[in-house]
Amino acid sequence: MRIGLDMMGGDFAPLEAVKGVKVFLESGATDVHLVLIGDEAALAPLLAEAQLDQSKYSVVHSSQVIGMDEHPTKALKEKPQSSISIGFYLLQNGKIDAFISAGNTGAMMVGTFYTIKAIEGIQRPTISTLVPRDGSGYGLLLDVGINADCKPENLVQFAVLGSLYSKHILNNPNPTVGLLNIGEEEGKGNLLAQATYPLLKEHPQLNFIGNVEGRDIFTNKADVIVCEGFTGNVVLKMAESIHDMAVRRHIDDEYMHKFDHETFGGTPVLGVNKPVIIGHGIAKAVAFKNMISLAQKVHESKLVDKIRESLVK
Amino acid sequence: MRIGLDMMGGDFAPLEAVKGVKVFLESGATDVHLVLIGDEAALAPLLAEAQLDQSKYSVVHSSQVIGMDEHPTKALKEKPQSSISIGFYLLQNGKIDAFISAGNTGAMMVGTFYTIKAIEGIQRPTISTLVPRDGSGYGLLLDVGINADCKPENLVQFAVLGSLYSKHILNNPNPTVGLLNIGEEEGKGNLLAQATYPLLKEHPQLNFIGNVEGRDIFTNKADVIVCEGFTGNVVLKMAESIHDMAVRRHIDDEYMHKFDHETFGGTPVLGVNKPVIIGHGIAKAVAFKNMISLAQKVHESKLVDKIRESLVK
The missing domain is CATH 3.40.718.10 (Isopropylmalate Dehydrogenase)
Structure with missing residues (x-):
């Protein structure tokens, strides 16, 4: 090739x-x-x-x-x-x-x-980022900035694209999908999240596990986390700044090192x-x-x- | 009292x-x-x-x-x-x-x-969170979850409420206000951020300094950062999880300790x-x-x- x-x-x-x-x-x-x-x-x-x-x-x-x-x-x-x-x-x-x-x-x-x-x-190609988990490898978050305003069906496609990426590139045989939200139960969240939840739940190709919150992004609760590109981009840049802070403050911790973007290199356009x-x-x-x-x-x-x-x- | x-x-x-x-x-x-x-x-x-x-x-x-x-x-x-x-x-x-x-x-x-x-x-009372800055005190982020869907004029009121809180409670005489966004220049962002920017810029009571990004949240770029409650809540819970991670991993760093929510106690409803x-x-x-x-x-x-x-x- x-x-x-x-x-x-x-x-x-x-x-x-x-x-x-x-x-x-x-x-x-x-x-x-x-x-x-x-x-x-x-x-x-x-x-x-x-x-x-x-x-x-x-x-x-x-x-x-x-x-x-x-x-x-x-x-x-x-x-x-x-x-x-x-x-x-x-x-x-x-x-x-x-x-x-x-x-x-x-x-x-x-x-x-x-x-x-x-x-x-x-409808909308997307870009993702790998998110380091405390303990076990990396999760996938998308969209991280190309699609700032999204419809529910866009997020569903991100979930499908992310699942395929997780399966074929990150070697997760049956990746779990979470919807980034501000509460655990169905029905929580903004209008977009509320409308997206049932679509993800009913989708035959997805292993949907429900909502995940900001506190779950760095855990292994879901292999693929979907959101619109506004929130995703804020999360991405915030995570990068935390790594920069750790480097600046000489925090020598294996998990913090995993935030180093050199590790990922880049993101494919999905x-x-x-x-x-x-x-x-x-x-x-x-x-x-x-x-x-x-x-x-x-x-x-x-x-x-x-x-x-x-x-x- | x-x-x-x-x-x-x-x-x-x-x-x-x-x-x-x-x-x-x-x-x-x-x-x-x-x-x-x-x-x-x-x-x-x-x-x-x-x-x-x-x-x-x-x-x-x-x-x-x-x-x-x-x-x-x-x-x-x-x-x-x-x-x-x-x-x-x-x-x-x-x-x-x-x-x-x-x-x-x-x-x-x-x-x-x-x-x-x-x-x-x-129109919409709000709640905020203090965000620890690497170096100098705390910034204020709002809304952090009460108002998941917002209109531009809601964000403008959050900016006014946050500025008054910053001035009278956090003792910043002329607090700077930033709009949480996914790019630095005016015109960037989702539809909400694009529509909010000019309103903040023209507001006579606000010391608006423009857009701030995810990487700026933990800096002193702005004293008050406004966003809708969806993104704000994700940021808040993500920050809390980073503190929990630091505790769990025994990272002994003064700045990381500032994330401890015990320090803030709670948030007033503004x-x-x-x-x-x-x-x-x-x-x-x-x-x-x-x-x-x-x-x-x-x-x-x-x-x-x-x-x-x-x-x-």
Whole structure:
């Protein structure tokens, strides 16, 4: 398989991207060919120094970069030679099987929607985050910011997408689904949560266990937690800030270390026709390496096909 | 002044309530008379053992208790001799100046709305929580669960109520107000946040500083952070769970200790005609003591009058 990597995206690109490529290649992955998209002049010395196996990668030159704060649609239109634009061109035309970037998130979303597009039947593609649990691995929370206003049926699709991700990527055979809410019993919550609960309860493909509250996010009460993207984004950024606080205050605790976003690397866009992985702007080598591994897993698990199949049931 | 305290409310009542009374009285408050509402037979031995100054309190007998999981309206109707029902009767009739309970939160809210009622002009009374900041004191977040669905004008009133609370109770002369959102710039967020931003910006009584994100909640970016009660409640319970995790994992860190809800004690209901303080169900002695001090401060600062005055401006 061929994985495309935006070498210019993120605060520490291209150096950390090259480092991540090196870690990935040295971890022994055999059948992955990396397509490194970036400024050849900037990449050449870094790649030479890294002494990589040249049969394992190729470079595709891009002469432009979309900045982290640029307007997504405008930037994509005005910079067709940017690494993100080229990445989506290659993905759309089958030259790569997955595309990864830690660059401008908005541009990645817009690029995704305009090129490979949402799977037919998916109303709202979504992004998720892994949430560290005190004791046992990671849970999945979605949506975390792409869909700030949602309808009940959107949350139901997030639950289906999250369940498939949990099953095929996180290896939970029968993932439990919880609805993020502000009370335990059915009938609690805002209008959205009240309307969503019965739909989740009746859904034949979901292992719905009821409401979960803010206090349950970091427990193993549910493998997949669904909410609209406003609350999800607040939770995500709050969790990140708690990790930053722990680092700043030298709190040396194994669980707190699990909040480190380098561990996850990035999140796939769920509900679109090909694997796209969006990384955190502050991604470093380990995050890049983990995003490549994640892209590989998403491709090999045929997650996109599983999602398509779930829609015709 | 006379402060009424529900001695039967909370998971550790009445023992911890008595202990809290003792700590409060021994801290040297002079002009407060406590009205302890509870089962006389249960209280008598505990009060005798505590050896309190008997001039400083009186006991009002209540023969019923509203359980933590009872339906609020039903329980208030069926248990007129409960400590909560009696507390509101005393408050409504001017026998006490403030009422405190760590019991059934729903019953406390319903009791508040049906007896002392919302201040004229306040659409939605609200409850808040103090959020510990890494470095400098506490911020204020509201609403934290009473108002799960809000309109923009509700959030504006929360901002006014929170600012007055911050000014008169937390001693911030000109408290800054932030809108909890999922992006920094105006125009970001869900429909509610987008519609609320310009109203906050134009409000003459508010020191509005713009959007704050999940990562800013535990910083001093804003003294008062407003959001609807769904997101606020998720944030509150998530923060509590992080403190519980720190305790469980023996993380000994000064900042993490600031998350301890015993420190706050409880939250006043903002926007109603008399001081009502609602405590956490797991309140112990220090929390009860702090709630009494808070009730005293709310009464002495004439916060309710300041809120009324702000509405006629």
